[in-house]
Amino acid sequence: MEQREKIALTGASGYIGNNLLQKLTGYSDVIALSRNGDDRENSEHVEWRSCDLYSLDSAEKGLQGADYAVYLVHSMMPSAKLTQAKFEDMDLILADNFARAAKKNGVRQIIYMSGIIPQDTEELSRHLKSRLEVEKVLGAYGTPVTTIRAGLIVGPKGSSFPILTKLVKRLPMMMLPKWTRTKTHPIALKDVLTALKKSIGNKKLSGKSIDVGGPEVMTYEEMMIQTAEVMGRKPKVFEIPLMTVTLSRLWVSLITQSPRSTVYPLIESLKHPMVAQKENMDDEISYGQTPFKEAAKEALEEEKKEQKKKKTASSSSKSSGVSDVRSVQRILLPEGKDADWTGDHYMNWLSKLARPLLEVETNQQRVSRFRLIGFKKPIMELSYAPERSSSNRALYYITGGSFAKIMDGSRGRIEFRQIPGTQECIIAIHEYRPSLPWILYRISQAKVHIIVMYLYKRHLQHLIEKSEEHKQEGPVKKVVHMN
Structure with a gap:
């Protein structure tokens, strides 16, 4: 047959x-x-x-x-x-x-x-x-x-x-x-x-x-x-x-x-x-x-x-009762940069933005821990997954922190994904379960995340504009030097 x-x-x-x-x-x-x-x-x-x-x-x-x-x-x-x-x-x-x-x-x-x-x-x-x-x-x-x-x-x-x-x-x-x-x-x-x-x-x-x-x-x-x-x-x-x-x-x-x-x-x-x-x-x-x-x-x-x-x-039918979050934002990357660069850059940028209230420590394995000043326990821990990542997709699992509810089988993650053939990038949080009471999370942490994403988008736009200015100034400087 x-x-x-x-x-x-x-x-x-x-x-x-x-x-x-x-x-x-x-x-x-x-x-x-x-x-x-x-x-x-x-x-x-x-x-x-x-x-x-x-x-x-x-x-x-x-x-x-x-x-x-x-x-x-x-x-x-x-x-x-x-x-x-x-x-x-x-x-x-x-x-x-x-x-x-x-x-x-x-x-x-x-x-x-x-x-x-x-x-x-x-x-x-x-x-x-x-x-x-x-x-x-x-x-x-x-x-x-x-x-x-x-x-x-x-x-x-x-x-x-x-x-x-x-x-x-x-x-x-x-x-x-x-x-x-x-x-x-x-x-x-x-x-x-x-x-x-x-x-x-x-x-x-x-x-x-x-x-x-x-x-x-x-x-x-x-x-x-x-x-x-x-x-x-x-x-x-x-x-x-x-x-x-x-x-x-x-x-x-x-x-x-x-x-x-x-x-x-x-x-x-x-x-x-x-x-x-x-x-x-x-x-x-x-x-x-x-x-x-x-x-x-x-x-x-x-x-x-x-x-x-x-x-x-x-x-x-019955409701599953799962309190999870999905948050997705689209950003524009500077020329020549990719998703893997974005993941690393975002962690560094966030550590500078949140000072002096928050510090971000990232080790050689690209595990990032976010700590409030004065506290030993991190509020969030993100672990880079090299086996699931590439230049156009950087994946971090949510592996700990007092702000995350971690259970057996937890699949909370944040990813940086470049859109094929473009300089656009998606930053997405999937299946995140906050430990804060749901109402408190929605009026605090959820809103802060949106503000942070907006500021990061503005930051990248500033880098793009700065790069374009350098390109325009380059030929002018050469002409002045020759004269």
Whole structure:
């Protein structure tokens, strides 16, 4: 018998992933990756693995044995009890870990689900900028990437279509701002699944970004009216010319009761026409055949089934009660400097900044201990991990200190990670558990950390400006000397 290929599927328990999983098992074995994969039962052709993509080590283990990998990850929801981060910075860490892990495991191809990118990329919304940045990072380590770019996906879960249906359900009169006249290219979930499936192992699409769309190009207003018709509703429609995107996103969040972290980036993107471009389309996978009304009807019927399941699941679910912190900031490095330099430089800079209240001692093994003046016990101990670090990634584990709660299996860490091909660097704290009472931590240590990161960013900017001044002065000095 011919050996079945292995496909690693991220987000296998999520919106698109769970549906794609059913399609893939007919001809391949699937490594289903999920945060709680160990709680799932394996089947003949599905192996569930718990995988935390914020951890490079976990990502490497998750992709072991995979021939292909499907990337369906997005970080618009908080991932810790306290998250101090922009979604685009968290997305970058996830993608970078995934790309590194794919390279290490010899994955032949990454298939990435993204959004349609408009032709004018100079003023992209934060959401679309992030989607494009993730695409670049996934391909930065040499693994070929096939990107499937879609506009609004019509399905029972996800983000955009459920928000649209909630607006239609809850508004007796639909007052539609200017962005609802923006054109988009909706596509049924089943057509997206077909495009993803046909991309896996497709050498013709290797290294390409492919736009996909359904048979109709529509405005959001037209989609809302047709969705209302499917629901058997006939709300009155009024166009509002003056409502700004800022007001719209607040209005949509209040009406739909959806998290701002999800709604705001999506509404900001609606200023862009999200229409598939012919030059980016492929005859085999780009042209979805399901009309919008049919797709909306199927999605609403599936949504009713999902709501029943959700009630059952929520009644039996329990909170883990973990009080952890994730904090991510992006900085710009001076020319010629890398992540490893940044880790070392940050420790030295912080020791000077905090004087005379705080002293930082760093030994030859790059173990740094932070002590308040007059106290022997450190408030924090960071231990450099040489086996997990490189020039573009410096990793320090949180190994002690009175401000940290250290237990068996603790994975608290701080990392300095350079974005491939740039002088930008991410400084991230993961899975840190403070020993201070939670309320006290939030109003003190958490805020101090943000201030320190801001000051360090300013410090690096000063170094960059100083370096540029020296470059400009150099030629002038030579001319004066010759005269």
